[in-house]
Amino acid sequence: MGEKGMKASDMRGKAALVTGAAGGLGRETALALARAGAHVMLADVNRVGLEETAGLLARLDVEVRCCASDLTLADNCRAAINDAVEVFGRLDALCNVAGVIVFAHSADMAQADWERTIAVNLNAPFYLAQAAVPHLLESHGAIVNVTSSAAFIGEAYLAAYCASKGGLTQLTKSLAMEYMHTPLRVNAVAPGGMITPMGRTIHMPEGVDQSLIGRYRPQRGQVAVEDVADLIAFLCSDAARGYHGASIVIDNGQIAG
Numbered sequence: 001m002g003e004k005g006m007k008a009s010d011m012r013g014k015a016a017l018v019t020g021a022a023g024g025l026g027r028e029t030a031l032a033l034a035r036a037g038a039h040v041m042l043a044d045v046n047r048v049g050l051e052e053t054a055g056l057l058a059r060l061d062v063e064v065r066c067c068a069s070d071l072t073l074a075d076n077c078r079a080a081i082n083d084a085v086e087v088f089g090r091l092d093a094l095c096n097v098a099g100v101i102v103f104a105h106s107a108d109m110a111q112a113d114w115e116r117t118i119a120v121n122l123n124a125p126f127y128l129a130q131a132a133v134p135h136l137l138e139s140h141g142a143i144v145n146v147t148s149s150a151a152f153i154g155e156a157y158l159a160a161y162c163a164s165k166g167g168l169t170q171l172t173k174s175l176a177m178e179y180m181h182t183p184l185r186v187n188a189v190a191p192g193g194m195i196t197p198m199g200r201t202i203h204m205p206e207g208v209d210q211s212l213i214g215r216y217r218p219q220r221g222q223v224a225v226e227d228v229a230d231l232i233a234f235l236c237s238d239a240a241r242g243y244h245g246a247s248i249v250i251d252n253g254q255i256a257g
Helices: 024-035 047-057 074-088 111-139 159-178 210-216 225-236
Strands: 015-019 039-044 064-068 093-096 142-146 185-191 247-250
Touching (some): 015 024, 015 074, 015 111, 024 039, 024 047, 024 093, 039 047, 039 074, 064 074, 093 111, 093 225, 111 142, 111 159, 142 159, 159 185, 159 247, 185 225, 225 247
Parallel strands (some): 015 039, 015 093, 039 064, 093 142, 142 185, 185 247
């Protein structure tokens, strides 16, 4: 999107919490929100990465705080939301960006990998939303969940990831229905393949069928992280008032056919 694309509305005086903010899409989302004028709470388990992100936001005229915490734990999610409200006096947007992806033969997938994937990609967004909703109702705010194009198609060797992102898509819709008659907006963004630090750490197990892996490579190339971040920031803003319960795919046509 960049300079010619979709713009977030003026978010000066508003506050957002962004998970996964130590790098990749989370960092770009924090930057997009800060450029729109929002104060930002940066949340991630990686303290060093958070400080690097905070340094990038320091040149912008917004308040930035870091929350280094394991958000797979419900108590830590509640604490992160409470800290944001205490620091900024309000909360207008919750951006559930943090995610993990592990390729594995389903029959051989380690229990720890399955449970961590579900914990980061699905449990944490729920716990955070649960804690944030009272504040977002007060501010007429928004929740934006980052799912994936993998929420809509089956992808080989990604059972846990597909299950978690499909679950997050349905969680988005369920919350949207539950809060239909309130000012809260709940939406999801579903990116296709992006070049991020998470993507560079992916390891394929031995013996995978490359013809299956190749089916998920977009013919137009990978999506620009900045474009996805701009879309998330837009959905946080008042300019996106018509969006509720939407799951917007941004994947360069990856799952079009």
